Amino acid sequence: xxxxxLISVPYLWLLALFLVPFLIVxxxxxxxxxxxxxxxxxxxxxxxxxxxxxxxxSGLDMENFTWLTEDDLYWKAYLSSLKIAVLxxxxxxxxxxxxxxxxSRAPDEWRPTLMMLIILPFxxxxxxxxxxxxxxxxxxxxxxxxxxxxxxxxxxxTILNTNTAVYIGIVYTxxxxxxxxxxxxxxxxxxxxxxxxEDLGCSRLTAFWLITLPxxxxxxxxxxxxxxxxxxxxxxxxxLLGGSKTLMIGKVLYEEFFANRDWPVASAxxxxxxxxxxxxxxxxxxNEEKQREAGK
Amino acid sequence: xxRLSWFNTVSLTLGFAFLYIPMLILIVYSxxxxxxxxxxxxxxxxxxxxxxxxxxxxxxxxxxLKVAVVSSTIATVLGTMAAYVMVRAGRFRGRTxxxxxxxxxxxxxEVITGLSLLLLFIAIGLDRGVxxxxxxxxxxxxxxxxxxxxxxLVTFDxxxxxxxxxxxxxxxxxxRLVTLxxxxxxxxxxxxxxxxxxxxxxxxxxxxxxxxxxxxxxxxFSAVRLGVSPEINALSTIMITLVxxxxxxxxxxxxxxxxxxxxxxxxxxx
Numbered sequence: 001x002x003x004x005x006l007i008s009v010p011y012l013w014l015l016a017l018f019l020v021p022f023l024i025v026x027x028x029x030x031x032x033x034x035x036x037x038x039x040x041x042x043x044x045x046x047x048x049x050x051x052x053x054x055x056x057x058s059g060l061d062m063e064n065f066t067w068l069t070e071d072d073l074y075w076k077a078y079l080s081s082l083k084i085a086v087l088x089x090x091x092x093x094x095x096x097x098x099x100x101x102x103x104s105r106a107p108d109e110w111r112p113t114l115m116m117l118i119i120l121p122f123x124x125x126x127x128x129x130x131x132x133x134x135x136x137x138x139x140x141x142x143x144x145x146x147x148x149x150x151x152x153x154x155x156x157x158t159i160l161n162t163n164t165a166v167y168i169g170i171v172y173t174x175x176x177x178x179x180x181x182x183x184x185x186x187x188x189x190x191x192x193x194x195x196x197x198e199d200l201g202c203s204r205l206t207a208f209w210l211i212t213l214p215x216x217x218x219x220x221x222x223x224x225x226x227x228x229x230x231x232x233x234x235x236x237x238x239x240l241l242g243g244s245k246t247l248m249i250g251k252v253l254y255e256e257f258f259a260n261r262d263w264p265v266a267s268a269x270x271x272x273x274x275x276x277x278x279x280x281x282x283x284x285x286x287n288e289e290k291q292r293e294a295g296k
Numbered sequence: 297x298x299r300l301s302w303f304n305t306v307s308l309t310l311g312f313a314f315l316y317i318p319m320l321i322l323i324v325y326s327x328x329x330x331x332x333x334x335x336x337x338x339x340x341x342x343x344x345x346x347x348x349x350x351x352x353x354x355x356x357x358x359x360x361l362k363v364a365v366v367s368s369t370i371a372t373v374l375g376t377m378a379a380y381v382m383v384r385a386g387r388f389r390g391r392t393x394x395x396x397x398x399x400x401x402x403x404x405x406e407v408i409t410g411l412s413l414l415l416l417f418i419a420i421g422l423d424r425g426v427x428x429x430x431x432x433x434x435x436x437x438x439x440x441x442x443x444x445x446x447x448x449l450v451t452f453d454x455x456x457x458x459x460x461x462x463x464x465x466x467x468x469x470x471x472r473l474v475t476l477x478x479x480x481x482x483x484x485x486x487x488x489x490x491x492x493x494x495x496x497x498x499x500x501x502x503x504x505x506x507x508x509x510x511x512x513x514x515x516x517f518s519a520v521r522l523g524v525s526p527e528i529n530a531l532s533t534i535m536i537t538l539v540x541x542x543x544x545x546x547x548x549x550x551x552x553x554x555x556x557x558x559x560x561x562x563x564x565x566x
Contacts, residue, residue, distance in 0.1 A: 004379060006377055007394075008382060009377055010375075010377045010381065011390070011394055011413070011450065014378075014394070014398070014435070014438075014440070015372055017416070017432075017435040018397050019397060020416060021415060021416040024412065024416055025411060025412045054339045079309060095311065096311075098307035098311065099308060099311035099312075102300065102307045102311070103552060105300060105301070105304050106300060106308070107300075112551060113438075114308070114481075115547075117312055117315070118315075119543060120539070121316075123314050123536070123542070124319070124536055124539050124540075125496045125499055125532070125535055127517060128532040128535060128536065131322075131516070131520050131524075131528065132318040132319055134520065134524050135321065135322070135325065135333050135334055138334065142334060144409055145334070172314070173310075179311075219364040224436075226402075226403060228505055229403035229404075229405070230406075233406070235405075236517070239521070240517075240520065241522070250407045253407045254407055261424075263415070267331070267415070268368045271494070273408060274408060280392060280403075281399075281400050284399065284403055285395060285396055285399040285400065287398075287477065292382075292446065292447070
């Protein structure tokens with residue numbers, strides 16, 4: 001009985017505030033836009049009994065989804081978000097792996113400090129860390145001042161308000177999410193394996209390729225999901241660092257909802273985004289469960 | 297003692313420079329006297345003064361703090377319960393769904409979570425305000441708490457609990473007297489994580505807040521959307537300093553606890 005209470009409280013909370021909201025999004029994505037409050041029809045009228053439910057069901061259609069396929073803004077935004085998310089996951093991995101590797105090779109007494117230095121930005125406001133790049137990347141910003149000062153360029157580079165700035169922003173803000181799981185995997189690695197490989201005639205590079213890399217796989221997978229999935233729906237970074245040409249679906253959804261007040265279309269955008277992300281989310285959950293089981 | 301190879305030294309130096317230089321620039325330029333944010337024109341603390349005279353910012357900071365304290369506390373209770381269920385409850389009907397609902401919010405794009413919660417609040421006729429932000433923040437941060445706490449619970453020796461039960465404790469007493477003291481560090485870091493996530497959240501708060509409940513990130517976002525503002529640099533510096541003091545303090549105290557435990561164990565053996 002107590003076990004039932006322990007399970008049901010968090011369970012019901014998540015059902016009510018995580019799962020049910022998605023069903024509502026799904027429902028509204030099938031409704032029609034209307035100039036009313038709330039701005040969609042039909043609304044479910046339970047007081048009318050079965051007739052109300054029937055009327056509501058007959059009013060649902062796939063119109064918003066057809067609209068999404070007809071206007072090329074939407075599918076371009078999905079594709080461009082996908083491209084930005086995939087490329088920035090790769091960049092974050094390329095930047096993050098050497099840091100995690102360096103940390104795992106560092107002397108034992110340095111490690112707590114290095115760990116703290118990685119965690120510190122993670123606790124610092126995301127918004128502020130994105131904002132910090134505005135002053136660096138702008139036309140008269142610090143990066144251009146530096147590059148012109150040492151004479152590498154004569155004209156200031158335009159970086160802010162382009163996709164390049166978005167990539168920099170994503171790599172910068174999501175870096176701890178990549179470094180921490182990889183470091184956790186590398187730290188568990190038994191060093192005698194590497195010594196054995198070297199004794200058996202492997203070069204250090206071959207040993208890295210054959211032992212370190214495969215054994216850090218779980219960390220790389222976890223880190224990549226932690227970067228890729230949220231980056232796909234990112235809103236803050238493209239709106240602060242990206243330009244008018246930066247198309248990302250998170251921004252489109254936000255504007256559809258707040259600027260155009262088109263709730264059914266915003267909901268349809270969210271439903272499709274969720275369908276795209278459901279496979280990576282399930283894979284991420286499996287990977288985490290597997291790691292937790294392994295930790296036992 | 298191991299030494300770092302030149303490759304590792306270079307990658308660590310460059311990596312940490314990349315992480316910290318942007319924040320250092322922000323901090324240094326918050327003491328810049330001029331209105332232009334990228335040109336140094338003498339040391340001054342005038343933007344801090346401006347910030348503390350700005351009523352709108354102070355109000356927003358107060359709302360944010362209230363929301364963060366309440367939501368992180370509820371999230372810690374719910375998240376600890378959820379962690380217990382995940383690690384200890386074994387199999388039960390709907391376990392996969394439960395674990396899915398714990399892990400999915402960790403990676404769910406905020407725009408989706410925010411939109412869906414807003415539509416829920418409207419469907420049940422709940423006015424948007426502090427309450428709705430608290431509900432929203434509790435929901436996503438309880439999942440973070442549960443991940444942090446469950447990672448401590450899996451390494452925990454269950455026979456201690458069983459011993460307490462054998463010695464006549466009720467289930468709750470065993471939890472309060474044995475389990476809780478041991479998982480306390482994880483519960484505290486879960487609370488802190490939930491607290492900072494709530495302080496930091498922009499997207500979900502913009503969906504679920506009402507006109508009378510603007511939070512600090514919403515205020516900051518509307519101020520920096522168009523450009524760089526020296527007042528926000530000052531505010532950022534204050535926030536970065538608070539976090540740095542907190543994180544460094546926490547890591548020093550955990551170091552001391554570990555050292556003390558090692559010493560105690562050493563003495564116990566002798």
